Amino acid sequence: MKLSILDQSPISFNQTAKEALNESMELAKLGESLGYTRYWITEHHDLAGLASSAPEVMLAYIGANTNTIRIGSGAVLLPHYKPFKVAEVYNTLATLFPDRVDVGLGRAPGGSAEATNALSDNFLQNVYKMPSLVKEFLHFLNGDFPNDHEFSKVSAAPVPDVLPAPWLLGTGKKSALLAAQNGLSYAFGQFMSEVDGAAIIQAYLDAFKPGKQGQKPEVIVTVSVICAETTEKANEVANSALVWSIQKAKGEGKEGVPSIKDAQQYILNNVEKETLENMKKKFIIGSPTDVKKKLMEMQAYYKATEIMLNTITYSAKDRFNSYRLIAAAML
Incomplete structure (x- = not known):
């Protein structure tokens, strides 16, 4: 089974953002040494406790400090940006780090309404335009606008020898069908979704139309996992x-991920206790043997070609240990 890493660059209590971002780089290096397939970093804006507001900057840093692991966005929130600029950025990364770059596309705002308004104009209108934005991005990536198109002579330079691999990310049927219609690989965010992911992925597989390169459907399922x-x-x-x-x-x-001791001492009311127990049902938590069993079952259930692990802990030691134990059991 292929395993990969989704990193949100969480900031722990009493930790600086710089320390959190350096931990992200160290996590990518660790993942490479352990045999993880890819490392993706998320995009969030003005969310306390997360340092991942500029994935393209971090990917340049991480790419320069790794050698083989695939690196990418999980995801570029496309409605905020012009497709041409996104293609330029990821073509540049793919030029620097040949045959290692993924560009995951998503439609979420990635932050509050206020942060969204500060970042871009007409976000909601652009969400409705997501299908056309994806197509425009793919044309820039492939350099194949029709001759009569206004952008036919515009190149998203530098053009790398191996283009970034595009993915579409989502938690619903709409994103799955958009990926299928464009011949794109699809990543389903199980850790963020409340719907039946298996049905969504099956809809993707049923509707998939190969692109110009004859791509086959690929499916990543992302899940929250903590192993000890x-x-x-x-x-x-x-x-x-x-x-x-x-x-x-x-x-x-707002001060970040609490310590184990502080979390234990935090007083929960009955509703919050029930909420916590329901949240645990979406996590995979356990020993290496337990986690391996559950991940294998998940892969079969979702028909996934790859499982991506999202792990948030208070200490980097526990987070890195979780990835080590899983790799030892499965890779």
Whole structure:
């Protein structure tokens, strides 16, 4: 099974953003050494506790400090940007790091309404235009606008020897069908979705139309995973991320991921306790044996070609250890 990493560059309590971003680089290096297929970093804007507002900057840094692992965005939030600029950026990365760059496209705002308005004009209108934005981006990437098109003579330079590999990311049927119609690989964010992902992925597979290069359908499923030597330890470590999610929903948690001790001491009411238990059902938490079993079951259920792991812990030591243990059990 192919395993990969999705990193949100979480900032822990008493940690600086610089430290969090350096940990992201170290995580990519670790993933490469352990045999993970790819490292993707997310795009978020003005969200307390996450340092990943400029993935294209981090990918240049990470690419320069790694050699073989594929690097990419998870995702470029396309409605914020002109497709031409996105193609230029990722062509530049693919020129610097040949045959290693993915460009994942998404339609989410990635932050609050205020942050969205500060970042771009007409975001909602551009969300409705997502199908045409994707097509325009692909034309810039492939350099194949019709001769009578206004952009037929515009090149998204530098043009690399091997183009970035485009992916479409999403959590619903609309994104899955858009990927299928354009012959794109599809990444389903199970860790963010409340719907039946298996049905969405099947819709993608059924509707898939190969692109000009005759691509075959590829499916990544992204899941929140925390692994430790024992299930008891894994649950202890996972509690920090779970409590942090509840804190953020209440407008708290702006100081970052709480420590294991602080998470244990955080008082939850009965509704919040139920919320936490429901959140745990979407996580995979356990020992290496347990995690391996659940990931294998997930791959079969979703018909995924690859599983991407998102792991948030208070300490980098626990986060890196989780990826090490899973790699030792599965790669």
